[in-house]
Amino acid sequence: MTTAPEETPASDDIIVFKDVHKWFGSFHVLRGITTSVRRGEKVVIMGPSGSGKSTFIRAVNRLEEHQRGQIFVDGVEMTNDVRHIDAIRRDVGMVFQSFNLFPHLSVINNITLAPIKVRKLPRREAEQAARALLERVGIPEQAEKYPAELSGGQQQRVAIARALAMQPNVMLFDEPTSALDPEMIREVLDVMRELARSGMTMMIVTHEIGFAREAADRVIFMDEGTIVEEGPPKEFFINPKEERTKLFLHQILTH
Amino acid sequence: MAQAPRVLTYQGIPVWRHVVIIQWTLQIVSAVLVVALVAWFFSNIANAIQDRNIPYGFDFLSRQYQTPIGEHFIPYEPSDTFGYALFVAATNTAIVAVVGVALATALGIAVGVARLSSNWLVARIAGAYVEFFRNVPLLIQLLFWFYIVLSLPPTRNTHVLFGRAYINNAGVSIPWPLPTGGGDLYSGGLAALAPYLWLASAAIAVAAGFVVHRILTRREIETGRASYPIISGTAAAVLIGAVGWVALMIVNGDAPFAISTPAPQGAFGRIAGGFTVRAGLFVLLIGLVIYTAAFIAEIVRAGIQSVRKGQLEAARALGLSPIGVLRLVTFPQALRVIVPPLISQCLNLTKNSSLGGAIGYSELTSVTITMTQTAPAISLFILIMASYLAMSLAWSLAGNLYNWRIGFKGA
Numbered sequence: 001m002t003t004a005p006e007e008t009p010a011s012d013d014i015i016v017f018k019d020v021h022k023w024f025g026s027f028h029v030l031r032g033i034t035t036s037v038r039r040g041e042k043v044v045i046m047g048p049s050g051s052g053k054s055t056f057i058r059a060v061n062r063l064e065e066h067q068r069g070q071i072f073v074d075g076v077e078m079t080n081d082v083r084h085i086d087a088i089r090r091d092v093g094m095v096f097q098s099f100n101l102f103p104h105l106s107v108i109n110n111i112t113l114a115p116i117k118v119r120k121l122p123r124r125e126a127e128q129a130a131r132a133l134l135e136r137v138g139i140p141e142q143a144e145k146y147p148a149e150l151s152g153g154q155q156q157r158v159a160i161a162r163a164l165a166m167q168p169n170v171m172l173f174d175e176p177t178s179a180l181d182p183e184m185i186r187e188v189l190d191v192m193r194e195l196a197r198s199g200m201t202m203m204i205v206t207h208e209i210g211f212a213r214e215a216a217d218r219v220i221f222m223d224e225g226t227i228v229e230e231g232p233p234k235e236f237f238i239n240p241k242e243e244r245t246k247l248f249l250h251q252i253l254t255h
Numbered sequence: 256m257a258q259a260p261r262v263l264t265y266q267g268i269p270v271w272r273h274v275v276i277i278q279w280t281l282q283i284v285s286a287v288l289v290v291a292l293v294a295w296f297f298s299n300i301a302n303a304i305q306d307r308n309i310p311y312g313f314d315f316l317s318r319q320y321q322t323p324i325g326e327h328f329i330p331y332e333p334s335d336t337f338g339y340a341l342f343v344a345a346t347n348t349a350i351v352a353v354v355g356v357a358l359a360t361a362l363g364i365a366v367g368v369a370r371l372s373s374n375w376l377v378a379r380i381a382g383a384y385v386e387f388f389r390n391v392p393l394l395i396q397l398l399f400w401f402y403i404v405l406s407l408p409p410t411r412n413t414h415v416l417f418g419r420a421y422i423n424n425a426g427v428s429i430p431w432p433l434p435t436g437g438g439d440l441y442s443g444g445l446a447a448l449a450p451y452l453w454l455a456s457a458a459i460a461v462a463a464g465f466v467v468h469r470i471l472t473r474r475e476i477e478t479g480r481a482s483y484p485i486i487s488g489t490a491a492a493v494l495i496g497a498v499g500w501v502a503l504m505i506v507n508g509d510a511p512f513a514i515s516t517p518a519p520q521g522a523f524g525r526i527a528g529g530f531t532v533r534a535g536l537f538v539l540l541i542g543l544v545i546y547t548a549a550f551i552a553e554i555v556r557a558g559i560q561s562v563r564k565g566q567l568e569a570a571r572a573l574g575l576s577p578i579g580v581l582r583l584v585t586f587p588q589a590l591r592v593i594v595p596p597l598i599s600q601c602l603n604l605t606k607n608s609s610l611g612g613a614i615g616y617s618e619l620t621s622v623t624i625t626m627t628q629t630a631p632a633i634s635l636f637i638l639i640m641a642s643y644l645a646m647s648l649a650w651s652l653a654g655n656l657y658n659w660r661i662g663f664k665g666a
């Protein structure tokens with residue numbers, strides 16, 4: 001679809017990070033991230049506050065620019081080329097901790113905005129798809145309401161539906177349940193589990209260990225801008241190798 | 256505890272402890288006090304007016320004013336009445352208010368957006384503009400522009416701009432389309448009617464353009480096929496306007512409008528032809544627009560900044576273009592914050608136009624002050640207070656209509 005990057009990564013890797021560095025001013029946030037995500041893989045990212053988890057996944061759709069190294073999404077390198085950035089953003093959905101629904105639009109219009117304006121879908125088609133997505137996330141009856149009229153859990157499910165409406169190949173989640181009350185966390189995690197079963201590629205920053213154990217193919221542990229340790233959840237939770245990982249797991253399990 | 260007598264209870268609660276009763280009592284007491292105070296105030300004024308034989312009343316309104324008004328946009332003769340002269344002055348103020356608000360809003364939005372620019376120089380210049388013009392008294396700024404204009408050459412050796420426009424201490428003259436055929440419907444026949452017919456066809460053209468735009472926009476949204484609403488709408492409007500123009504030219508042998516280029520005439524080089532904005536109005540508009548735009552820029556900046564960063568990130572993550580983000584996400588939310596204080600800047604500009612007399616523009620206040628020499632001052636001032644109030648209420652109404660419209664759309 002676009003000019004081929006000089007070095008096309010293996011085709012079943014949908015996201016590839018090669019020695020990615022990022023600075024905020026003089027503060028070195030990402031210190032050489034190298035990893036890749038396979039098509040359909042579910043990766044959970046954990047780590048202490050300020051370790052760079054958000055910056056890491058926001059670099060995937062260039063909400064944060066990296067200054068060194070390479071990032072490939074779907075074989076396309078993320079550079080300053082606007083065409084590439086737009087193409088990637090259409091194909092990568094993102095869900096935020098604070099939902100970020102558009103308060104001036106009804107639920108249905110939140111979901112259909114980008115499909116109509118960006119994908120140029122006919123309105124009727126976009127609305128049909130939106131209603132099907134609302135059904136899928138379990139709130140078909142809320143279509144005409146405004147975000148402020150919904151509970152946090154409902155808002156987050158609308159946000160997931162909004163991202164899915166663009167028919168992305170990858171979904172990024174940045175602490176999707178951290179702003180929710182316990183009873184609402186479950187309804188959002190249920191939606192995410194269903195999405196995981198459907199084969200979606202997912203990168204999820206979360207501290208929900210239960211979810212990670214059950215849904216993740218791999219857990220990445222970050223600290224101070226580097227990947228300290230990564231592996232399948234069984235190994236990662238039961239038999240962590242690094243001291244820092246052990247300390248972190250100890251803290252979140254006993255807090 | 257002592258039992259309250261039954262008559263002094265409401266819903267089983269002693270009246271002096273019942274929330275509803277307490278609130279109603281306070282409302283009634285305060286209303287009575289306000290009415291009494293106002294009545295006392297006005298009866299005092301009426302007594303004073305009577306005792307000292309101060310002229311009062313509104314009979315003068317139908318008398319001839321017998322004084323020229325420096326500038327008027329509707330026909331006026333000194334033989335017209337006081338009432339009509341006041342109306343003429345009010346239109347002078349209204350013109351400044353409407354043109355001034357339009358220009359100040361446009362400039363204010365531009366400066367406000369510029370302040371947020373990632374271009375360092377642009378942002379700094381916009382910042383300096385705001386800090387300078389909102390911190391210097393308006394009257395001083397008006398007088399400053401006034402002396403600048405006074406220092407321009409007189410008409411007899413006027414500055415020439417681009418070979419076709421003139422700027423001098425009498426004002427600015429620019430080329431302007433004027434109706435051909437004299438515009439006198441009684442003697443001119445069809446030739447005189449042609450400009451009006453063309454204006455009508457132009458209005459139809461614009462309306463048709465909007466309709467085409469609307470239909471194609473809807474089609475684009477419904478079907479997802481690119482339908483070029485802006486280009487097609489503009490084309491439709493231009494086409495219909497051109498057809499009207501050519502038709503009138505064929506029937507009439509002459510174009511309905513001709514560009515009139517201003518040119519100096521006579522020994523003093525008075526500029527004739529074209530369209531002249533005279534110095535007073537020019538200075539007043541420049542002063543009010545530059546001053547008010549500084550405040551509007553701050554309002555716009557605050558409005559845009561009030562939209563949470565997460566909103567922009569969500570919009571960008573969905574693949575919306577930067578313009579799309581601004582148009583579909585930022586502005587609709589910023590407007591809710593911008594409109595109420597923007598309306599109060601419209602009020603300020605309108606009321607500040609009352610300084611126009613200081614620089615020789617015949618607006619409502621300066622005309623009224625002149626009138627006090629031959630008419631009762633108190634009556635006059637009651638009238639102009641009512642006029643300003645009416646204009647302000649018109650702005651507020653516009654703002655409330657906007658709020659009412661977006662009020663339907665949730666939080």
Ligand SMILES: Nc1ncnc2c1ncn2[C@@H]1O[C@H](COP(=O)(O)OP(=O)(O)OP(=O)(O)O)[C@@H](O)[C@H]1O
Nearest residue numbers: 024025027029047048049050051052053054055056
């Ligand atoms: N826009 C920014 N400007 C400067 N520093 C920033 C910016 N955004 C994040 N940082 C800093 O970068 C570091 C990493 O931030 P990041 O948000 O990626 O951490 P995180 O692992 O997601 O933390 P948390 O669990 O608290 O969300 C933090 O120290 C943060 O203060």
Ligand SMILES: [Mg+2]
Nearest residue numbers: 053054055174
């Ligand atoms: Mg974070």
